[in-house]
Amino acid sequence: xxxxxxxxxxxxxxxxxxxxxxxxxxxxxxxxxxxxxxxxxxxxxxxxxxxxxxxxxxxxxxxxxxxxxxxxxxxxxxxxxxxxxxxxxxxxxxxxxxxxxxxxxxxxxxxxxxxxxxxxxxxxxxxxxxxxxxxxxxxxxxxxxxxxxxxxxxxxxxx
Numbered sequence: 001x002x003x004x005x006x007x008x009x010x011x012x013x014x015x016x017x018x019x020x021x022x023x024x025x026x027x028x029x030x031x032x033x034x035x036x037x038x039x040x041x042x043x044x045x046x047x048x049x050x051x052x053x054x055x056x057x058x059x060x061x062x063x064x065x066x067x068x069x070x071x072x073x074x075x076x077x078x079x080x081x082x083x084x085x086x087x088x089x090x091x092x093x094x095x096x097x098x099x100x101x102x103x104x105x106x107x108x109x110x111x112x113x114x115x116x117x118x119x120x121x122x123x124x125x126x127x128x129x130x131x132x133x134x135x136x137x138x139x140x141x142x143x144x145x146x147x148x149x150x151x152x153x154x155x156x157x158x159x
Contacts, residue, residue, distance in 0.1 A: 052098040053108040054087060059098070062086040066099060079103045093118060093140065106149065 053071070057063070066084035073079070083100040095109065096117055111122055114131070120140060123130045129150055131141035143150040 050110055050113070051108075052087065052095045052110050052113060053101050053104055054098055055100075055102050055104040055107060057083070057100055057102075059087045059107070060085040060100065061088050061094075063100070068099070071099065071101060089141070 051071075054060075060083070063083050063085040066081045068081050070078045070080050079101050080103070081099050081101055085098060085100070087095045087098040089095060094117075095114065097113070115121060118131065118133075118140065119135065120131045120133050123132060127145045129143045129145075130139050132138070133140050145151075
């Protein structure tokens, strides 16, 4: 990962780099590297989920109206957004600005948005990942890779 991120710093000035988005990759801020990589990729081609999304209206503890009307998948197919709001992962962990997209087949968590909202970092491994609170270092959640997707275990999320 460090090699990929450092590569972005040495690319031509026509490409955005980690230094251009305000992060120095000097080994003292390893917890930020996944976010930097996500920001770099997102700015290049808008990859990845930039918002939390659910297909189940029962997930919302505080529904609201969405400012956006649709999302697009990687192939450009548009799906309507029927609302937004706050979703609870556990009694103490909330995801704000979650979109309600009934036509989705899976619920999606934006890693960048979650790390900011929950003040945590995500440690990724080949077959699983961990959400770790930045201040307490407590593991507040984990996910297991299954069939190309990481499924989050909300039952272990606790603060």
